[in-house]
Amino acid sequence: KLLENKRDIPVRLWVAPPTKMDQKQLTEEGHYGTLGVAGARIEQPGCSLCMGNQAQVREGATVMSTSTRNFPNRLGKNTNVYLGSAELAAICSRLGKIPTREEYLENMGIIDKNSDNIYRYMNFNEIQDFQEVADSVEL
Structure with a gap:
């Protein structure tokens, strides 16, 4: 939500979804479009940027990372x-x-106003696609 309608943000933004499932969801909901308009570089899903395996920034750069x-x-x-x-x-x-x-x-404050939509995926049991798959698994 913070980057909607933003063009040419003042940083280099790299996004690496952790899983293909996340990539699919981001695509379906149009977030890849928002990130693309903002100038983000979208990486393949997985732990690439986490370990610095793929990308390197210029010497002496400052980076904010969501890595662990x-x-x-x-x-x-x-x-x-x-x-x-x-x-x-x-x-x-x-x-x-x-x-x-x-x-x-x-x-x-902007995030909080949209929290119901932003954080709904914290409860996988409430996502219809996941419920259907879970219901189809035989125990």
Whole structure:
């Protein structure tokens, strides 16, 4: 929601969905289009960027990552990599920097207004496609 109708955001944004299921959902809901308009680079699903296997940033760059790992030179030589939530990464992408407390709270207000839609996938048992598959499994 933070990047809707945004063009040429002030950062390089790389998105790597964790699974093909997530990629499918993002595509079906039009989020890939939103990310594309904003200028995001979309990677193949899986743990590519997590370990710095695919992409490297310029030397000395500062990176906000949603990865679970951080170690020296993970994403490039002499990089400053900060780990944060998906929400914080989206805010950083929108602003082009790590937000102040006030900027963070202002942008979280946008997320909070859309929280029913944004966080509905935390309950897989409530997603129709998953319910149908689960109901078809014989025990």
